[in-house]
Amino acid sequence: xxxxxxxxxxxxxxxxxxxxxxxxxxxxxxxxxxxxxxxxxxxxxxxxxxxxxxxxxxxxxxxxxxxxxxxxxxxxxxxxxxxxxxxxxxxxxxxxxxxxxxxxxxxxxxxx
Amino acid sequence: xxxxxxxxxxxxxxxxxxxxxxxxxxxxxxxxxxxxxxxxxxxxxxxxxxxxxxxxxxxxxxxxxxxxxxxxxxxxxxxxxxxxxxxxxxxxxxxxxxxxxxxxxxxxxxxxxxxxxxx
Numbered sequence: 001x002x003x004x005x006x007x008x009x010x011x012x013x014x015x016x017x018x019x020x021x022x023x024x025x026x027x028x029x030x031x032x033x034x035x036x037x038x039x040x041x042x043x044x045x046x047x048x049x050x051x052x053x054x055x056x057x058x059x060x061x062x063x064x065x066x067x068x069x070x071x072x073x074x075x076x077x078x079x080x081x082x083x084x085x086x087x088x089x090x091x092x093x094x095x096x097x098x099x100x101x102x103x104x105x106x107x108x109x110x111x112x
Numbered sequence: 113x114x115x116x117x118x119x120x121x122x123x124x125x126x127x128x129x130x131x132x133x134x135x136x137x138x139x140x141x142x143x144x145x146x147x148x149x150x151x152x153x154x155x156x157x158x159x160x161x162x163x164x165x166x167x168x169x170x171x172x173x174x175x176x177x178x179x180x181x182x183x184x185x186x187x188x189x190x191x192x193x194x195x196x197x198x199x200x201x202x203x204x205x206x207x208x209x210x211x212x213x214x215x216x217x218x219x220x221x222x223x224x225x226x227x228x229x230x231x
Contacts, residue, residue, distance in 0.1 A: 042203055042221035043157070056218065088155055100147060100207075101219060103157035 003027075004104035006091050012110045015081060021107045023074040023091030031055075032074040033101060034066060035090040043090055049074060050096070081111045114139045116206050118222035125194045126230050132179075133189045133225045135204030143209035146180070146187045147219070152200040160202075163187065165209065191227075199229045 004025045013019050023032065031050045035043035048056035049068040063085075065077040074091060088108050092101040115138045125131035137146070148160040163171045163180050171178050175195075179188045191198055204222040 037155075040201070040224070040226075042224055043219075045218050048218070090157060092157075100145070100159055100162055102159065103149075105154065105156040108155075 004091055004093055004102055006089075006104040006107050008107060009105065010108045010110075012112060013078065013081065014112055015083075017081075018077070018079045020078065021076040021089055021091075021109075023076075023093075023104055024072055025093040025102075025104075026072055027093065027095075027102070028071075029093035029095050029102075030071060031094045031096055031099075031101075032068065033092040033094075034064075034074070034076050035092065035103075036085075037088045037090055037106070039088075047076075078109075081109075083111050085109065086111045114141070114144075114206050114208065114220050116204055116220050116222040118202075118204055118225050120225045121223070122226045122228070124228045124230060125191070125198075127194055127196060129194055130190060130192045131194055131227065133191075133202050133204075133227065135187045135189070135222055137185050137187065137204075137206050139185070139206065139208075141208055141210060145207045145209055146178075147205040147207070148176070148178070148187075148189045149203045149205060149221075150198075150200045151203065151224075152197075157203070161189070194229050196229050196231060199227060201226050 007022045034046040037043040047066045052068045067075040088106045090106045091104040094101045144165045146163045150158045161173045175192045201224045206220045
């Protein structure tokens with residue numbers, strides 16, 4: 001099983017809403033990642049969790065709050081987002097932080 | 113700092129033909145990994161092929177192969193017998209092999225090449 005799953009596939013939220021994105025993998029990977037991707041651009045790294053601890057925060061605004069409840073799950077809590085935060089949010093995992101990453105299908109987020 | 117450059121924003125190939133996508137990178141490190149990722153319209157990033165810098169042999173994965181020129185810092189992807197399903201955005205990516213932890217192991221992506229396959 002080399003699958004990373006993400007829910008929901010699509011999300012529309014207002015600027016005052018609170019929502020969460022969920023990512024799950026059952027490959028025994030110990031590193032998990034959140035990326036933001038705008039149309040026709042490469043993914044931009046947001047956060048890295050390694051062994052369930054936050055390893056990298058790429059200076060992401062506090063309206064994005066990651067959480068890693070266990071080694072298989074990664075959440076991204078969203079609050080008070082701006083329209084410019086509309087993008088595809090990709091989750092990825094790897095065996096460890098220095099191994100190749102496998103990506104999920106993404107959540108397409110629209111902020112109205 | 114490491115950089116990855118893809119100089120071809122768009123490419124087109126006829127079905128069953130061969131196409132080569134270019135990628136160059138800049139690094140002062142000796143230990144690193146290079147990847148090609150494919151992102152079809154469904155938007156899921158799929159790992160196509162990887163190359164370890166210490167290996168002289170070019171990586172091959174079915175119809176996909178790379179031409180890794182370490183001295184020239186070039187890492188091109190060749191797709192043979194192109195199929196309609198190969199139509200996608202292709203990203204070249206670099207990752208340091210040095211074990212400093214933190215951001216040094218992040219993937220550095222190029223800007224991508226959009227490949228169209230004509231029937």
